[in-house]
Amino acid sequence: MSTTTTTDPRSRMPNPLPFVPEMAEVAQGLHKVLRNGTIPPTTISLLQLRAGQILGSTYFTIRETKNLREIGESEERITAVATWQDAPYFTDAERVALELVEAVHTPNPAGERVSDELYARASALYDDKALWTLIMAIAHIGFFTPAALIAKPIPGRAPGQNYSQ
Numbered sequence: 001m002s003t004t005t006t007t008d009p010r011s012r013m014p015n016p017l018p019f020v021p022e023m024a025e026v027a028q029g030l031h032k033v034l035r036n037g038t039i040p041p042t043t044i045s046l047l048q049l050r051a052g053q054i055l056g057s058t059y060f061t062i063r064e065t066k067n068l069r070e071i072g073e074s075e076e077r078i079t080a081v082a083t084w085q086d087a088p089y090f091t092d093a094e095r096v097a098l099e100l101v102e103a104v105h106t107p108n109p110a111g112e113r114v115s116d117e118l119y120a121r122a123s124a125l126y127d128d129k130a131l132w133t134l135i136m137a138i139a140h141i142g143f144f145t146p147a148a149l150i151a152k153p154i155p156g157r158a159p160g161q162n163y164s165q
Contacts, residue, residue: 013151015163030140038130042071043094044137047101049081051141054105057148059162060141062155093125097134104138 016023034044045067052060068078080087084098100122103113122131147153153162 009154010164033136038133047097051101059148059155096122
C-alpha cells in the first residue's frame with residue numbers, strides 16, 4: 001500500500017468568513033459555552049476527538065489530538081479514545097461523554113440513539129448546566145461537520161490559516 005504525502009496541502013474551498021461572516025458569531029457563541037467552566041476542557045476535546053474519528057474527519061482528529069497533547073494528556077489516553085469502552089484510562093464522566101457523542105453520531109436502526117438509560121447515567125454525573133454544555137460540545141462538532149467534510153480545511157493549521165484559496 002502506497003501513501004501519498006502532500007507537501008503543500010490545499011483545502012477544497014476558500015475561507016468561509018468572507019462569504020458568510022455571520023458564521024463567526026455562531027462559532028463565537030459555541031466557543032463561549034464550551035469555556036463556561038462546567039465541563040473540563042479535556043472532556044470536551046476527548047469527545048470531539050471521538051466525533052472526528054466517527055465522522056472520518058482528519059481535520060477534527062488532528063485538531064483534537066493536538067489540543068489534548070497541549071493540555072498534557074498522555075498518549076495512552078489519546079490513542080485509547082477509539083477503543084474507550086474497554087480502556088482503563090477514562091473517568092465515569094468521560095465515558096458517558098464519549099458514549100453520548102457516539103450515540104448522537106451513530107445511527108441506531110433499532111430505535112432512539114440516546115436511550116433513557118444513557119440519559120439517566122449522564123444526568124447522574126452532570127448537573128443541568130453541565131449537561132447542556134456537553135450537548136453544546138457535541139453540537140459544536142455537528143455545526144462544523146459539513147465544513148470539515150465538504151470544504152476540507154487543512155489539518156493541523158490554526159483557524160483562519162486552514163484554508164488555501
